[in-house]
Ligand SMILES: *[C@@H]1O[C@H](CO)[C@@H](O)[C@H](O)[C@H]1NC(C)=O
């Protein structure tokens with residue numbers, strides 16, 4: 001993994017917890033992208049690509065750091081308490097990293113995110129994976145007992161048991177291995193609002209900068225579902241987010257029923 005010296009040092013300091021800096025960037029950049037996407041600065045081909053990508057029945061946004069789908073609000077008077085998604089671990093190509101995760105909040109509800117996912121890393125051509133959970137704005141914490149391999153089918157569930165407590169569950173559907181971690185909000189101000197549910201592939205931040213992005217090919221979240229105490233929603237109708245960096249759209253996201261397909265173009 002990149003910046004290993006820093007992380008080895010951190011791991012020692014944090015008694016074995018393998019922590020990385022928080023993912024503040026993702027949310028800020030998302031806002032920035034939503035606000036400032038200026039088509040006049042884009043190349044013509046990119047304009048066309050954006051037009052084509054935006055031509056769905058879904059509202060589409062562009063983000064520096066996120067790609068995927070977000071349900072931006074639950075049914076009136078309810079809050080999201082569970083988000084689940086299943087995907088096959090891809091074989092990424094090109095040095096860098098990316099992370100696929102499911103989460104509650106972090107979009108319009110910007111004070112917190114309860115999230116869990118898998119990083120795909122390529123270092124000098126060597127591919128590795130690690131899984132983690134995070135209650136933003138805390139650091140992400142690695143789950144060393146759950147190390148996926150390419151081709152594994154992994155189901156991830158984040159669940160809030162209150163606005164400041166929850167669980168994340170990672171399941172290896174190939175073997176039935178199941179890991180559940182208890183998670184708490186780092187502070188009262190990071191209480192969940194339960195307003196957003198998301199399925200994302202992210203260019204995450206490490207040591208204050210975005211990691212170089214690897215090409216993950218395609219991550220397809222299946223069985224994507226967001227639940228409140230009394231109802232269950234699929235991402236059908238969710239807002240689609242495509243990643244755009246340096247005026248280049250890097251992803252093609254589509255949603256159909258309970259499937260969110262996030263393709264690195
Ligand atoms: C996108 O939608 C607009 C307006 O409905 C239409 O004029 C245009 O041809 C569509 N573009 C593509 C690439 O489908």
Ligand SMILES: *[C@@H]1O[C@H](CO)[C@@H](O)[C@H](O)[C@H]1NC(C)=O
Pocket residue numbers: 145146147148149152154172174175177
């Ligand atoms: C899932 O099971 C497969 C087959 O036993 C194993 O190779 C892989 O490492 C497991 N993945 C995780 C995430 O535990």
Ligand SMILES: *[C@@H]1O[C@H](CO)[C@@H](O)[C@H](O)[C@H]1NC(C)=O
Pocket residue numbers: 180181182
């Ligand atoms: C999580 O909390 C439950 C209920 O308090 C407890 O039974 C379980 O052992 C905890 N799990 C872990 C991994 O700490």
Ligand SMILES: CC(=O)N[C@H]1CO[C@H](CO)[C@@H](O)[C@@H]1O
Pocket residue numbers: 024025026028029032064065210245
């Ligand atoms: C590539 C890129 O624009 N990354 C941005 C992600 O978000 C952070 C915080 O807004 C920015 O500092 C990065 O430049």
